[in-house]
Amino acid sequence: AIVGLQASGKTSFVNVIGSGQVKRSFYPFDSSLQFQQWSEDVVPTVGFIFRKVRKGNVTLKIWDVAGQPKFRSMWERYCHGVDAIVFIIDSADPEKFNTARFELHQLLGQPALIGVPLLVLGNKNDLEGHVPVKDLIRDLQLDKISDRPVSCYSVCRPSRASLTMTLTLIFQCSMKSQHNLDIVLQWLAGRSH
C-alpha cells in the first residue's frame, strides 16, 4: 500500500514504475510505443487505485491510496495484510512535515500494522530546497520506530526526457542515482512473499 499526504507524488510514482514495465514488453528502440500510460499531469486520487506491476518474476500488487484529509482514515484499511507500507512525502515542502509525521505515526500505531516493513520515500528531490534523507529521518522521527524494518530513500520522478533516454538506451542500464527507482524496486521485490 502506498500512502502519504496529497500531492506528495504517490500516483506519479506508481505510473513511473508501471510505465517502465509497459515499455519492457516492447521493442526498446520503437519510441512510438512509449509512455502510453505515463504523464506528468496527474489528478488527485479519489479513494484508491489498484495496480499490478510486473517486475521480472515478481508482480507487485499496489494500493495507491488518496492523500487528501478526508481519505486518510482509509489508509489503515488498505495497509492490512500488505507486505510493505510505502509512505511518500514531498521532500521539497517542509511545511507539511509536521502533518506528515503525525499521520504516519498515527497509522503505524494501529495494532494490526505492527511489524509491517516501512519504506519512506522523500520524493521530488529534483526541486530546489528539497530536504535530504538524514533530515527526513529526523523530522519524521523514523529513528523512533522500533517495531518494524524501516528504510528511507530520496527519489524523484524522472523527467519525460530522461526516462525516455534511460529506457530507450536498453533497459538494463539503471536510472540515474538521483531517481533511485531501481533501488526502490529491489527493496519492494525483496519484501514480497
Ligand SMILES: Nc1nc2c(ncn2[C@@H]2O[C@H](COP(=O)(O)OP(=O)(O)OP(=O)(O)O)[C@@H](O)[C@H]2O)c(=O)[nH]1
Ligand atoms: N517536481 C516533481 N514533481 C512531482 C514529482 N512527483 C510528482 N510530482 C508532481 O506532484 C503533483 C502531485 O502528484 P500526484 O502523483 O498526483 O500526488 P498524489 O500523492 O498521488 O496525490 P493524491 O492522489 O491527492 O494523494 C503532480 O503535479 C506531479 O506531477 C517529482 O518527483 N518531482
Ligand SMILES: [Mg+2]
Ligand atoms: Mg494520487
